[in-house]
Amino acid sequence: MMQVIANGIVAGAGYALFALGFGLVHSTGRFFHMAHGGSYVVGAYLTYVLVSKVGLSSLVGGCGGVLGGAVLGAMMEIAVFRPLRRRNASREGMFLAALGLMVCIQNGVSLVFGDQPVVLRTASVEPGMLFLGARITNVQVCIVATCIAAAASAWIGLQKTNLGMRIRAVASSHELATVYGLRPEAILLLVMVCASALGSLAGILSGFDTDLTPSMGFYAQLMGVAASIVGGIGSVRGSLLGGFMVGLVQHLGVWKLPTQWQEAIVFALVAVCLCIRARGFLRTNWGTKD
Amino acid sequence: MSRRGWIGVVVAAAVVILLVTYFWNRSHYVQGEGKELSIGAVFDLTGSLSYMGQWSLEGAKLAEQEVNEAGGIGGRPIRLLIEDAETNPQKAATILRRFISVNKVPLVIGFNGSSEVMASAPIANKERVVLFSTGAASPHITAAGDYVFRNRLSGALEAGKMAEIAFGMLELRTGMILYIKTDYGEGYAQAFRNRFIELGGNVVAVETFQQGQTDFRAQLSKVTQAQGIEFVYLASHVREAAGILRQAREQDVSQRWLASNAIEAPELFEIAGEAAEGVILTVAKYAPNDPYAKEFNRVYRDVYGRDSEMFAAHAYDAVKLLAEKIEEVGYDSDRIRDALYEVRGYRGVSGTTSFDENGDVIKPVATKIAQNGRFVEIPESRIHEYK
Amino acid sequence: MDYLLHVLVLFFLYAILTTSLDLLVGHSGLLSIAHAGLYGIGAYAAAIVSTHFDISFLGSVAIAMLAGVLVSFCISLPSRGLKGDYFAVLTFALQMVLFHLLNGWDRLTGGPLGISGIPAPAVFGAELDTLAETTLLFASCAGVVFALSRNVATSPFGRVLHALREDEGLTQSLGKHTYRVTIQVCAMSGAFAALAGALYSHYITYVDPTGFTVVESILILAMVILGGPGTILGPIIGAISLVSLAEALRFIGIPASEAASLRQIVYGLALIAIVFLRPRGLARA
Incomplete structure (x- = not known):
């Protein structure tokens, strides 16, 4: 039982980390960043190349991957999202463009690396540490720790710093922010870079935990969106809550049911949340943060 | 240009593309005196079974090369028409249709995925074309039809x-x-x-x-x-x-x-x-070290730089066996089908092949x-x- | 000749799918990523009733369409007040659930093994043996769907849809029941998608879940968007373009193993390009 809960928490941490970046972009940029999974998969593969082919250590390779993912995010912002925003694109338009980007990135990875899985494992496969009756590996501890650390830094950054205040201002209203002398476009770029860094971090950790395939980004995207919807998009608290809820539902849900319904349960949950939210749609604040 | 204009351009372009490719394809692959004997090959080169498809492709190409170097069949070379089914049954069925109606081949090999066979079998049976699977494992294929064969053991x-x-x-x-x-x-x-x-x-x-x-x-x-x-x-x-x-x-x-x-x-x-x-x-x-497979594996290693796998051997055997049958009974699907049912103890690199009345093989496990x-x-x- | 007829059959299938999706996306402003799921429901419904219960072709098509309508209620009934991309995410989630149902409910659907041995189409007892007859059948169905959709689009109901697309709040304030309208248009769209599914089942005589994934939904959506949502001919153009593109890319000398990924990249780029061309929304009056 403890093992099931531990599994759920680890999975949830991964989803939460993804949802964190996703939510950041949503509240400032006002759209569903369906290509967030792109940073996830590119970061992971870049780390793979750096560690396995170039021979760098996991830490350095990981940093390289994070950097790569962040750069990709910046490129997406500058080449696609910013111009679309300038042309007054609608939310659906941005959604579709992001979806298109995701398709391109995933297939690009597939072209370069092929569809078969690659491994980013550096140590031998050993039983994990025993903790309160559950076994968890070092990488898994890392995932949970990173998630908490990222969430904490994000929260502190947004609430306590000047920059954070500016970001929240932009999230609240682009127009007003401009009036007050802030430059929304620069802020949005910064947010995108940070969010993509988080996204690729999630991908890299997942790569160490299991393995890498081109479709890992898409899967993470599905779960990340689920986590955001369930927990509430756009707040740090929401991302954490959503992520852990999805992780736990996924694992506890199949405690008694056949495991093949793992994913279906999550999506059913997402659908239900959306429908419930729809009722209170007009009353909820979608744009502002904590 | 107006919207109407663009619509016209797109439709015209689509039609032109289709016609051009159709006729180009036909002129290259139609059978005739002195031209090649084509065998369709539908492999999964992308998608989840791509590793299988890749190996199968390699084995098949080796066989094609060897048959042609030995003079082909009655002086005519064989030629594999290779397409990627993307591990997708509808695509496999579409490719089969094209092979049948455009390229007019009587034999098609490949179809690693069981659902690809299931989707394509009705077409093969209706159009009387031999569908020779080199990799599908599903037990359902046993009953897939008269024209369906496989040299891979049923799962x-x-x-x-x-x-x-x-x-x-x-x-x-x-x-x-x-x-x-x-x-x-x-x-x-x-x-x-x-x-x-x-x-x-x-x-x-x-x-x-x-x-x-x-x-x-x-x-x-x-x-x-x-x-x-x-x-x-x-x-x-x-x-x-x-x-x-x-x-x-x-x-x-x-x-x-x-x-x-x-x-x-x-x-x-x-x-x-x-x-x-x-x-x-x-x-x-x-096993590559088996007496049958040793030589095959050696050549395979020379060309591809690694040991051969079962699927490569199956594909190799398929091409070689079919070439042998074409030579025996002619380039006709019905006659080849009958000849295949008669196969007993064919010594191939993937082991000894005999087809039972369902077109399945019995091979040691x-x-x-x-x-x-x-x-x-x-x-x-x-x-x-x-x- | 058979091959060209086969491509035509595929085209008519996709034309029905794109036209029905366009009712939602182009005319009503409802971005749906569940269309392949509805397609699948129709295909499986037809497959199940014709193999297990020996129902005739026309009967199975009718039942499939009914199933499409019922499942579309799962999308439209609970989604009151859901806007634009939230609605899209809902359809996304439902698509995943539908796929898992088709893949997982072995008793009913055969799971990953699918259902084979579906009888060929037969109209009033006369079985359609030749490809030409089948093509004709599909062409007529596509024609009917097209005509009905055009009718809807130009009717008063269609005008309400367009108003819904532009501004739901305003439409409501003018006294139109947007909720009811949404349910109706979803039902129509679902029925047609299911029709395409039933036709597909009887044509290929084998269904398996892999043809009804979210990727397929995105493909159909891409066709609609590329062709021009909200226009009469748009879905048709989208269907022609992508069906022939898929076949044409085969012939050009790209190594087969790369072709699939390259094709997907082309779709992705095209999607982005279209958004650049029409940033303000999917439809233009």
Whole structure:
């Protein structure tokens, strides 16, 4: 039982980390960043190349991957999202463009690396540490720790710093922010870079935990969106809550049911949340943060 | 240009493209005096079964080359028309239709995925074209039709053999089945389960996972939950199997693992490392060091730089066998079909091939164990040592 | 000749799918990523009733369409007040659930092994043996769907849809029941998608879940968007373009193993390009 809960928490941490970046972009940029999974998969593969082919250590390779993912995010912002925003694109338009980007990135990875899985494992496969009756590996501890650390830094950054205040201002209203002398476009770029860094971090950790395939980004995207919807998009608290809820539902849900319904349960949950939210749609604040 | 204009351009372009490619294709591949004898080849070069498709392609091309270097058939070279089915049954069926109506081939090989065969078989049977699968395993294919053949062992036989070994030689009585929710997994799991229960064994639980899944911890919790099991039968592709084995070790789930053939690939050790040690699997017998295969493997290694796999050998045999039949009875699908049903004891590189009345083959099944980073065959007489 | 007829059949199937999706996306402003799921429901419904219960072709098509309508209620009934991309995410989630149902509910659907041996189409007892007859049948169905959709688009009901697309709040304030309208248009769209599914089943005589994934939904959506949502001919153009593109890319000398990924990349780029061309929304009056 403890093992099931531990599994759920680890999975949830991964989803939460993804949802964190996703939510950041949503509240400032006002759209569903369906290509967030792109940073996830590119970061992971870049780390793979750096560690396995170039021979760098996991830490350095990981940093390289994070950097790569962040750069990709910046490129997406500058080449696609910013111009679309300038042309007054609608939310659906941005959604579709992001979806298109995701398709391109995933297939690009597939072209370069092929569809078969690659491994980013550096140590031998050993039983994990025993903790309160559950076994968890070092990488898994890392995932949970990173998630908490990222969430904490994000929260502190947004609430306590000047920059954070500016970001929240932009999230609240682009127009007003401009009036007050802030430059929304620069802020949005910064947010995108940070969010993509988080996204690729999630991908890299997942790569160490299991393995890498081109479709890992898409899967993470599905779960990340689920986590955001369930927990509430756009707040740090929401991302954490959503992520852990999805992780736990996924694992506890199949405690008694056949495991093949793992994913279906999550999506059913997402659908239900959306429908419930729809009722209170007009009353909820979608744009502002904590 | 106005909107109307653009619409016109697009439609015209589409029509032109289709017509051009249709006629270009036809002019290149139509049969005639002195021209090539074409054999259609539908492989999964992308998608989840791409590794299989790639090997099959390599084997088939080797055979094509050898046949042509030896003078072809009556002086005419054979030619493989190679297409990618993308591990997608509709695409496979579309390609088959094109081969039939545009290229007018009487024989098509490949079709690694069982659902590809199922989608294409009705067309092959209706149009009287021989569909020769070099890799599909589903038991359903046995009844797929008169024109459908395969030189790969039905999964039912491999899985059934595993059940027999588990019950008879390893003396296991109670177990659990964990399989991948695809046509491959479904076929193997059912076959194992039926045979094991038939023998008197007990299957306590059956769980599944999705293709492409990476986190199997929920499934492993089920393994821990299952009472009194002595083994888990894992019917899966290599990537998922490796993930399961790895995570099982990380969670200290100690069970005996029996597996289906698909896990036999180097990735298993790459991904699962030590966790893969001790897994026993059954697989249609193929070893590059077998007397039949040695020479083939040597050539294969020269050309491709690594050892050959079963699917390459099957594809190679398919091309060679079909070439032989074309030479014997002519380039006609009905006659080739009849000739195939007569095949008994054809010595190919993938072993001895004989077709039964369903177009299935009977081939020996080997038992292997994952040991020290390699798959080692266990002779029948010694399997009981692993109790 | 058979091959060209086969491509035509595929085109008519996709034309029905794109036209029905366009009712939602182009005319009503409802971005749906569940269309392949509805397609699948129709295909499986037809497959199940014709193999297990020996129902005739026309009967199975009718039942399939009914199933499409019922499942579309799962999308439209609970989604009152859901806007634009939230609605899209809902359909996304439902698509995944539908796929898992088709893949997982072995008893009913055969799971990954699918259902084979579906009888060929037969109209009033006369079985359609030749490809030409089948093509004709599909062409007529596509024609009917097209005509009905055009009718709807130009009718008063269609005008309400367009108003809904532009501004739901305003439409409501003018006294139109947007909720009811949404349910109706979803039902129509679902029925047509299911029709395409039933036709597909009887044509290929084998169904398996892999043809009804979210990727397929995105493909159909891409066709609609590329062709021009909200226009009469748009869905048709989209269907022609992508069906022939898929076949044409085969012939050009790209190594087969790369072709699939390259094709997907082309779709992705095209999607982005279209958004650049029409940033303000999917439709233009």
